[in-house]
Amino acid sequence: MTAETTDQDLTTQIGATLPYLRRYARALTGDQTSGDTYAAATLEAILSDRDILDGGMAVKPALFKVLHSIWQSSKSDAVGPRDGLEGAAQRHMAKLTDNTREALLLHTIEEFPFTDVAAIMGIDQDEAEELVSIAHREMADSIAxxxxxxxxxxxxxxxxxxxxxxxxxxxxxxxxxxxxxxxxxxxxxxxxxxxxxxxxxxxxxxxxxxxxxxxxxxxxxxxxxxxxxxxxxxxxxxxxxxxxxxxxxxxxxxxxxxxxxxxxxxxxxx
CATH class of the missing domain: 3.40.50.2300 (Response regulator)
Structure with missing residues (x-):
């Protein structure tokens, strides 16, 4: 996000990004209500402190970076034990390398380039690429x-x-x-x-x-x-x-x- 971005421009760009932010959050949690809770928490964090958005990034990846930070701080609670299909999903997830799903979703579903994936997740680009490769291997091997x-x-x-x-x-x-x-x-x-x-x-x-x-x-x-x-x-x-x-x-x-x-x-x- 550049310094020249006005409040009106920012509001417009946040509005345009929100559906995809919600899609990402819902895919992370596997549930619409939980995903929307994370998206809402992201917006609340920005309303409380506009400076939380990374000034060196465009608005869309900056928003995802805020959501990712919130997700990382609480994802163990978000994916606690559940019954039925979600419970089975949790058992599979326990076997996955940490952060692989996040990197995979950001790069493939949300179509961020690896440079943005790295910036959103706070890692370097090589690690982002490796996480996606690991995700493809581990998830493909887990279930058919x-x-x-x-x-x-x-x-x-x-x-x-x-x-x-x-x-x-x-x-x-x-x-x-x-x-x-x-x-x-x-x-x-x-x-x-x-x-x-x-x-x-x-x-x-x-x-x-x-x-x-x-x-x-x-x-x-x-x-x-x-x-x-x-x-x-x-x-x-x-x-x-x-x-x-x-x-x-x-x-x-x-x-x-x-x-x-x-x-x-x-x-x-x-």
């Missing part, structure tokens, strides 16, 4: 499962199928509509759902996911959309894992690995 893809664009569906299969997961099916998704899900229960928002017959990928979660209970879900800000408003339950179109290979790999660790995803009502 069955994945249902809900995507109406054949080329995109094939690309996602190849990426997910390369991670060691089995594809249970590719659905182009809500009805087809429910049918394929019922035929072969997935461990993970990867869904587009708008489907071939103008049906909703969100509705398809809600149908499947009603049938099966908690399952990890990753949504893909060209308009992520529409699902990052805070006005209703949101997905813990959200990929923006156009996506990168690393984003898909990272989100799949992360979702298998933090498995709860609230249903969405539109």
């Amino acid at each position: 499962g069955r994945v249902l893809i809900i995507e109406d664009e054949p080329v995109i569906a094939m690309d996602i199928e190849n990426l997910v299969a390369d991670l060691g997961h089995r594809i249970t099916g590719i659905a182009r509509t809500r009805a087809e998704a429910v049918e394929k899900g019922a035929a072969d229960k997935p461990d993970l759902i990867l869904a587009d928002i708008r489907l071939a017959d103008n049906s909703s990928g969100i509705d398809a996911v809600n149908d499947l979660l009603t049938q099966f209970g908690e399952l990890p879900v990753i949504f893909i959309t060209a308009y992520p800000e529409r699902l990052l408003t805070g006005d209703r339950p949101e997905p813990a894992f959200l990929i923006s179109k156009p996506y990168t290979e690393d984003q898909v790999r990272s989100a799949v690995s992360q979702a298998m660790f933090f498995s709860t995803t609230a249903t969405l009502k539109v």
Whole structure:
């Protein structure tokens, strides 16, 4: 953030960054409520002391740096023992090298270059790159499962199928509509759902996911959309894992690995 940044400019930039700050916090905690608590704590810290923002950084990475500092000071409490899928996620996380998930999310999902990742985390660039490499190895080796893809664009569906299969997961099916998704899900229960928002017959990928979660209970879900800000408003339950179109290979790999660790995803009502 430069010295010339006015209060109005700062407010505008914080507002534009907030949806992605919330996405990062939610992916860290695996829960919308917990993630939003961290995002709110970040904003409260800035309101209390504007000087907390690193004056040598642009506003977006500076905000993430504040959140990261808050997360580091309290993350052991944020990821305490839980039951069900989140409890299983915690047991997997206990085996991971410290700070690897943070570096992976910052670089792949939030698309910060390694220079920014290093600055946000307070480490050098070589360490940031090494943490991401470790994260890829450790998370890929930890869990594999069955994945249902809900995507109406054949080329995109094939690309996602190849990426997910390369991670060691089995594809249970590719659905182009809500009805087809429910049918394929019922035929072969997935461990993970990867869904587009708008489907071939103008049906909703969100509705398809809600149908499947009603049938099966908690399952990890990753949504893909060209308009992520529409699902990052805070006005209703949101997905813990959200990929923006156009996506990168690393984003898909990272989100799949992360979702298998933090498995709860609230249903969405539109």
